[in-house]
Amino acid sequence: MPGAQDTVQRLAARYRAFADNEAKDSSALYEAFARAIAGSEAVLSFVATLPAARQQPNLLLAAVRHLYGVARDADHLIDIIRANPAPIRALMLARTTQTNEPARCAVLLPVLARLPQPLALLEVGASAGLCLLPDRYAYDYGGGTRLGPRPPGDLPLPAFPCAITGAVPVPTELPTIAWRRGLDLNPIDVRSAEDTAWLQALIWPDQEDRAGRLQAALAIARRAPPVVVRGDLLADIEEIMAQAPADATLVVFHTAVLAYVTPADRSRFAGIMHRSGATWISNEAPGILPSIAQHAPAPPARGRFLLAVDAQPVAWTGPHGQSIDWFGP
Numbered sequence: 435m436p437g438a439q440d441t442v443q444r445l446a447a448r449y450r451a452f453a454d455n456e457a458k459d460s461s462a463l464y465e466a467f468a469r470a471i472a473g474s475e476a477v478l479s480f481v482a483t484l485p486a487a488r489q490q491p492n493l494l495l496a497a498v499r500h501l502y503g504v505a506r507d508a509d510h511l512i513d514i515i516r517a518n519p520a521p522i523r524a525l526m527l528a529r530t531t532q533t534n535e536p537a538r539c540a541v542l543l544p545v546l547a548r549l550p551q552p553l554a555l556l557e558v559g560a561s562a563g564l565c566l567l568p569d570r571y572a573y574d575y576g577g578g579t580r581l582g583p584r585p586p587g588d589l590p591l592p593a594f595p596c597a598i599t600g601a602v603p604v605p606t607e608l609p610t611i612a613w614r615r616g617l618d619l620n621p622i623d624v625r626s627a628e629d630t631a632w633l634q635a636l637i638w639p640d641q642e643d644r645a646g647r648l649q650a651a652l653a654i655a656r657r658a659p660p661v662v663v664r665g666d667l668l669a670d671i672e673e674i675m676a677q678a679p680a681d682a683t684l685v686v687f688h689t690a691v692l693a694y695v696t697p698a699d700r701s702r703f704a705g706i707m708h709r710s711g712a713t714w715i716s717n718e719a720p721g722i723l724p725s726i727a728q729h730a731p732a733p734p735a736r737g738r739f740l741l742a743v744d745a746q747p748v749a750w751t752g753p754h755g756q757s758i759d760w761f762g763p
């Protein structure tokens with residue numbers, strides 16, 4: 435068992451690593467906040483009282499934002515946490531980091547659109563299910579390549595910008611989706627104000643474009659909410675796959691999910707996918723499925739996700755769906 439001081443030092447390193455590797459270049463505010471937490475023994479001692487799975491920087495920062503709004507500066511943040519440990523702790527125990535980023539549809543679309551249509555879409559780790567609606571949003575792949583539902587409908591469409599390099603098979607039409615299901619340990623309800631406020635709190639404060647597009651996607655989802663079943667990706671996936679209509683191409687996909695399970699469970703899940711007969715699309719950090727990543731070229735930059743179809747890597751993608759660097763066939 436590590437001593438209390440070891441834990442505080444380990445947490446300081448973790449929050450510094452978050453500042454260096456995740457927040458730097460994305461959010462000046464969260465970079466400063468994470469560095470301030472890494473330097474505050476009082477806040478680190480508070481975080482150390484939480485279970486290991488609830489000590490993440492993203493969870494703490496989202497909890498503070500959800501309860502008290504965005505702190506003015508790093509000193510203000512530290513003051514808020516020191517003054518309010520009980521409510522922050524309660525929220526960090528009640529919630530998890532379930533960021534639902536509909537912009538990730540932009541990186542799935544080139545793969546989805548070239549499969550035999552119609553599709554039966556099953557998303558593992560779906561959160562609120564916003565990535566189950568790729569046919570209801572608009573996309574801008576640059577160079578005048580735009581795509582969206584026709585007719586566009588009466589709600590404002592989020593238009594996801596996605597910068598592309600390589601021979602991306604940019605679709606000219608949106609996929610036809612005959613059936614969709616999500617699976618999640620803890621489904622988020624798009625009609626619940628409390629749930630969707632938590633999704634908003636998970637978006638970093640200097641990324642207001644993402645926040646606006648999330649609101650637009652939620653409004654679209656509320657019209658006809660995707661069904662997200664409560665369950666576990668190993669225990670329940672086969673039962674849900676069996677419910678898909680036989681006359682559609684079954685696609686099982688996941689983005690930013692397998693990091694939440696152990697490496698042994700990731701391998702078990704990959705085994706289920708190999709045996710399933712479904713098309714399997716994974717969009718995860720490369721360290722999550724190393725047996726796939728070993729067949730990919732070097733990424734163009736740090737922090738990219740690896741997009742793979744049936745365990746064959748095809749592209750590096752921006753972790754929030756903001757880019758595709760295609761190297762596959």
Ligand SMILES: C[S@@+](CC[C@H](N)C(=O)[O-])C[C@H]1O[C@@H](n2cnc3c(N)ncnc32)[C@H](O)[C@@H]1O
Pocket residue numbers: 530531532533534535536538558559560561562565617618619620665666667668688689690691694695
């Ligand atoms: C970071 S969110 C990603 C949500 C969505 N895939 C996206 O890209 O916007 C990860 C989701 O995986 C879910 N999750 C984690 N472990 C799971 C498991 N064992 N079975 C099912 N869902 C799980 C979490 O509840 C959470 O909603």
